[in-house]
Amino acid sequence: MKEVVINPITRLEGHGKIVIVLDDAGNCVKAYLQVPELRGFEMFAVGRHVEDMPQITSRICGVCPTAHHMASTKALDDLYKVDPPLPAKKIREMVYNIFMLEDHALHFYILAGPDFIVGPRAPKEERNIIGVIGKVGKEVGLKIIEMRRKLRKLIEMIGGKVIHPVFGLPGGISRPLSGEIVENAKKIADEAIGFAEFTYKVFKDIVLNNKEYVNLITSEAYTHRTYYMGLVDDKNKVNFYDGKIRVVSPRGVEHAKFDIHQYSDYIAEHVEPWTYIKFPYLKKIGWIGFVDGEDSGIMSVAPLARLNASDGMATPRAQEAYEEMYETLGGKPVHHTLANHWARIIEIIYAAERFRELANDPDIASRDVRNIPTAIPDVGIGVVEAPRGTLIHHYETDERGVVKKANLLVATQHNAARIALSVDKAARSLIRNGVIDEGLLNMVEMAFRAYDPCHACGTHSLPGSIPLKIYLYNTDGNLLKIIDRIS
Amino acid sequence: MEDFEPRIIVFACNWCSYAALDLAGTSRMKYPPNFLVIKVMCSGRIDPQFIFEAFRRGADGVLVAGCHPGDCHYIEGNYKALRRMTLLRKLLESFGIEKERFRLEWISASEAEKFVSIAHEMYREIKALGPLRIEEVSKIGEA
Amino acid sequence: MEKPKIAFYWCASCGGCEESIVDLAEKILDVVNLVDIVFWPVALDFKIKDVETMPDKSVTVSFINGGIRLEEHEYVVKLLRKKSQLLVAYGACSSWGGVPGLANLFSREEILRCVYQETPTVDNLNNTRPKTKLNIEDIVTLELPEFLPRLLPIDLIVDVDYYVPGCPPTPEVTWKAIEILLSGNLPPKGSVIGASDRSLCYECHLNETKPEKVLIKEIKRPHEVIADPEKCLLTQGLVCLGPVTRGGCGALCVKAAMPCTGCFGQLDEVIDYGGKAISYFASILDYYNEEEVEKALSRLPDPMGTFYRYSLPASRLRGKIKIMER
Numbered sequence: 001m002k003e004v005v006i007n008p009i010t011r012l013e014g015h016g017k018i019v020i021v022l023d024d025a026g027n028c029v030k031a032y033l034q035v036p037e038l039r040g041f042e043m044f045a046v047g048r049h050v051e052d053m054p055q056i057t058s059r060i061c062g063v064c065p066t067a068h069h070m071a072s073t074k075a076l077d078d079l080y081k082v083d084p085p086l087p088a089k090k091i092r093e094m095v096y097n098i099f100m101l102e103d104h105a106l107h108f109y110i111l112a113g114p115d116f117i118v119g120p121r122a123p124k125e126e127r128n129i130i131g132v133i134g135k136v137g138k139e140v141g142l143k144i145i146e147m148r149r150k151l152r153k154l155i156e157m158i159g160g161k162v163i164h165p166v167f168g169l170p171g172g173i174s175r176p177l178s179g180e181i182v183e184n185a186k187k188i189a190d191e192a193i194g195f196a197e198f199t200y201k202v203f204k205d206i207v208l209n210n211k212e213y214v215n216l217i218t219s220e221a222y223t224h225r226t227y228y229m230g231l232v233d234d235k236n237k238v239n240f241y242d243g244k245i246r247v248v249s250p251r252g253v254e255h256a257k258f259d260i261h262q263y264s265d266y267i268a269e270h271v272e273p274w275t276y277i278k279f280p281y282l283k284k285i286g287w288i289g290f291v292d293g294e295d296s297g298i299m300s301v302a303p304l305a306r307l308n309a310s311d312g313m314a315t316p317r318a319q320e321a322y323e324e325m326y327e328t329l330g331g332k333p334v335h336h337t338l339a340n341h342w343a344r345i346i347e348i349i350y351a352a353e354r355f356r357e358l359a360n361d362p363d364i365a366s367r368d369v370r371n372i373p374t375a376i377p378d379v380g381i382g383v384v385e386a387p388r389g390t391l392i393h394h395y396e397t398d399e400r401g402v403v404k405k406a407n408l409l410v411a412t413q414h415n416a417a418r419i420a421l422s423v424d425k426a427a428r429s430l431i432r433n434g435v436i437d438e439g440l441l442n443m444v445e446m447a448f449r450a451y452d453p454c455h456a457c458g459t460h461s462l463p464g465s466i467p468l469k470i471y472l473y474n475t476d477g478n479l480l481k482i483i484d485r486i487s
Numbered sequence: 488m489e490d491f492e493p494r495i496i497v498f499a500c501n502w503c504s505y506a507a508l509d510l511a512g513t514s515r516m517k518y519p520p521n522f523l524v525i526k527v528m529c530s531g532r533i534d535p536q537f538i539f540e541a542f543r544r545g546a547d548g549v550l551v552a553g554c555h556p557g558d559c560h561y562i563e564g565n566y567k568a569l570r571r572m573t574l575l576r577k578l579l580e581s582f583g584i585e586k587e588r589f590r591l592e593w594i595s596a597s598e599a600e601k602f603v604s605i606a607h608e609m610y611r612e613i614k615a616l617g618p619l620r621i622e623e624v625s626k627i628g629e630a
Numbered sequence: 631m632e633k634p635k636i637a638f639y640w641c642a643s644c645g646g647c648e649e650s651i652v653d654l655a656e657k658i659l660d661v662v663n664l665v666d667i668v669f670w671p672v673a674l675d676f677k678i679k680d681v682e683t684m685p686d687k688s689v690t691v692s693f694i695n696g697g698i699r700l701e702e703h704e705y706v707v708k709l710l711r712k713k714s715q716l717l718v719a720y721g722a723c724s725s726w727g728g729v730p731g732l733a734n735l736f737s738r739e740e741i742l743r744c745v746y747q748e749t750p751t752v753d754n755l756n757n758t759r760p761k762t763k764l765n766i767e768d769i770v771t772l773e774l775p776e777f778l779p780r781l782l783p784i785d786l787i788v789d790v791d792y793y794v795p796g797c798p799p800t801p802e803v804t805w806k807a808i809e810i811l812l813s814g815n816l817p818p819k820g821s822v823i824g825a826s827d828r829s830l831c832y833e834c835h836l837n838e839t840k841p842e843k844v845l846i847k848e849i850k851r852p853h854e855v856i857a858d859p860e861k862c863l864l865t866q867g868l869v870c871l872g873p874v875t876r877g878g879c880g881a882l883c884v885k886a887a888m889p890c891t892g893c894f895g896q897l898d899e900v901i902d903y904g905g906k907a908i909s910y911f912a913s914i915l916d917y918y919n920e921e922e923v924e925k926a927l928s929r930l931p932d933p934m935g936t937f938y939r940y941s942l943p944a945s946r947l948r949g950k951i952k953i954m955e956r
């Protein structure tokens with residue numbers, strides 16, 4: 001048997017490594033995705049001032065720091081039993097949607113975009129943002145860059161910093177918004193709507209109009225029937241900032257809908273000896289290994305899962321796009337991993353629409369943005385939907401607000417088991433008769449990038465990096481060759 | 488462990504404490520020879536960084552000695568030292584350094600005996616604790 | 631003339647330093663015009679193998695972010711040192727360890743136990759832990775890089791030419807640093823580049839409201855007060871580390887009415903950021919006897935996380951020290 005190693009997996013956040021085992025005929029019999037990262041956040045949170053956690057935990061991930069900052073800040077509200085004034089909640093939710101929008105745009109255009117826009121079999125020198133710009137034209141490229149810059153600048157103006165925001169405090173936010181910021185927000189929100197429409201069009205033109213891509217999306221290699229999880233509002237519509245956690249089965253039936261305080265009744269984490277990442281699964285279904293289906297507790301999060309777990313989108317344009325996707329792909333739930341890209345675009349539309357609603361809400365100009373906590377802290381749990389899925393922070397403190405215990409369940413982790421399934425299946429169906437070329441290996445990586453996995457996040461517990469290497473083994477267990485994709 | 492001889496650094500203010508140490512010497516009072524004295528102009532001049540540096544470079548204990556409150560030649564220097572060393576002590580604890588290894592004392596020029604008794608006490612306590620080993624982390628495998 | 635070759639690599643990084651490069655936005659296109667990027671795993675499809683085959687010293691500058699936490703980081707950083715003319719520690723983590731460096735308060739064993747056995751949701755009756763080598767059914771041996779006993783800044787592993795500070799560095803600072811590096815007019819080795827050489831207070835819009843001599847009676851934690859955004863935060867009792875932190879960010883946190891936590895690190899000549907910070911901060915507490923000072927300080931139960939938030943592994947003591955067995 002042969003082993004193929006892809007190391008590092010490129011264009012994703014965090015490090016990763018894929019090991020593929022081939023039999024003598026050159027067919028893939030097994031593939032492993034290893035996450036060689038660990039940093040130990042749960043441990044060194046202990047002893048810290050709990051109000052520092054929104055800034056400390058944002059360092060789990062500099063790509064989605066706003067998600068950690070927000071989940072953490074919400075855990076602080078809960079910990080100090082203080083309800084922020086409504087304007088503070090709205091400002092937080094607005095910032096959060098701006099963040100979702102720019103982060104999804106990063107993923108679509110810069111990280112995964114090259115696969116679709118430039119093409120999965122293009123030479124590696126071109127499969128990157130520069131290649132994307134070459135394909136869509138410099139003007140469009142600049143437009144994308146400029147939009148992201150404006151959105152991120154706005155987050156900085158409100159949050160203090162865009163990478164590692166500082167404005168979240170128990171009971172609200174650090175200071176009200178200036179008139180200038182409010183005006184700016186309204187203006188940028190209008191542009192964001194245009195940008196979202198434009199992105200939808202790019203997606204349709206380049207991806208949906210290309211038969212080969214559509215076949216790829218719906219191909220069996222990229223399909224798994226798992227549970228899906230996401231936050232929903234009281235009408236079961238997708239919500240990124242708040243709500244209840246809803247889980248649907250592979251058949252689309254509601255398995256559970258619960259308040260965040262019950263999370264540990266529903267979710268447990270499984271440990272494997274060959275990777276640093278832990279695998280959360282549905283406790284009531286149970287862990288039966290890396291298999292999909294109704295009896296396996298493996299669940300999936302992130303854009304497609306959120307859409308699958310909901311009954312629709314809370315804004316009109318996004319709802320239309322939502323219906324269009326399910327119509328095209330044959331109803332709910334959709335099990336094709338690569339449809340995550342489509343779902344992500346629908347979320348871009350929703351984020352832009354929600355951003356505009358909130359930017360035009362007179363409340364966000366209010367000076368009333370903070371309630372000072374008075375309760376003695378003990379336990380606090382917070383949740384948001386990060387771009388990459390459900391994110392849970394849980395702290396326990398002493399009466400001085402010093403952390404005694406922390407638990408962090410991070411989006412990429414919830415997806416880890418399904419990602420492992422995806423990589424294995426993609427490798428098995430794509431690598432046949434010893435044919436291993438660059439393009440094929442990239443297609444294995446694509447299975448993985450579709451989730452936009454962030455291993456920095458997933459392994460906050462361990463140190464962080466995600467390379468991809470291919471090792472070729474023969475059936476006697478001898479390592480024949482290590483292929484670094486390019487050799 | 489029996490042969491362990493602690494190395495203890497004394498940061499002594501020029502105007503009182505250093506004079507007291509001098510006096511102890513000229514009066515032939517006996518105290519353990521393990522103390523290395525560094526003279527500073529005022530206890531307010533002692534930066535916590537010096538103390539970290541002393542531990543880093545192999546000190547098993549550090550004594551900071553200054554004029555009694557109210558007697559500082561620079562008026563406020565020893566109050567600054569008091570505040571700094573109080574905060575420093577909390578940090579040293581989190582670094583895992585036992586409290587016996589670090590002391591702040593007020594010793595006037597005439598208090599040679601006070602110094603001698605503190606010296607005996609520190610010597611005894613630190614000897615009992617054993618050496619402070621700060622691992623060389625420039626080699627990554629260690630810890 | 632051939633363009634300078636640039637490499638980026640991340641170790642135990644959060645990815646924020648990588649994003650900060652993407653945040654150069656339009657300028658990234660200028661960078662691409664000026665240089666050839668030969669290695670950048672987060673954005674480009676080149677692999678470590680590509681680097682191994684490059685001739686020594688063929689990369690003009692390598693930027694490393696993240697501290698050294700795994701064996702693999704050590705390997706790649708040493709490799710890039712060999713292949714590069716200049717090596718730059720980019721960001722707080724690679725310069726001094728950064729936030730993940732707080733893990734140095736705990737042993738490797740404590741961390742592994744906490745993460746894989748003790749968190750409330752973990753279901754691990756067999757006490758499984760990740761193994762660095764694992765043989766599966768005699769077919770394949772899966773390897774994971776070793777989780778090192780401590781997190782270290784990269785200059786404890788390799789020679790570092792320059793430092794770009796910040797968690798992460800701002801695009802302005804990064805751009806300035808790139809200009810300096812490409813100018814050919816290089817500052818002395820070991821310099822911090824791109825940021826200011828004065829303290830943050832000098833560029834803070836609230837500096838005018840800060841009196842010559844600050845004295846505070848009561849330490850306030852940020853959740854306990856609604857700070858007046860027009861008045862120096864330190865004078866309001868918040869632990870703002872502006873006076874001992876290098877300028878360069880434009881006082882971003884203070885603009886959002888939150889105190890500076892020191893992510894731009896120490897000024898030149900300071901050997902231990904935390905030591906310097908406690909020296910300054912303690913000296914402004916307006917108390918004159920030990921009990922009162924103690925009492926004031928009891929309002930700040932975590933001095934370690936406050937003063938060494940970004941620099942514990944670079945402190946003189948590097949983290950919690952090991953006392954020899956007795």
Ligand code: SF4
Pocket residue numbers: 059062163642643644645646647648695696720721722723724728729796797798799
């Ligand atoms: S310095 Fe800050 S932004 Fe950069 S990798 Fe470290 S934690 Fe992330």
Ligand code: SF4
Pocket residue numbers: 830831834835836837838840861862863864865870871872873881884890
């Ligand atoms: S102490 Fe902080 S708030 Fe005051 S001037 Fe300095 S940086 Fe600004």
Ligand code: SF4
Pocket residue numbers: 161797830875876879880881882883884889890891892893894895
């Ligand atoms: S204000 Fe301080 S903590 Fe905030 S970005 Fe600037 S240097 Fe970093």
Ligand code: FES
Pocket residue numbers: 500501502503528529530531553554558559560561562564565
């Ligand atoms: S002069 Fe002795 S303590 Fe200041």
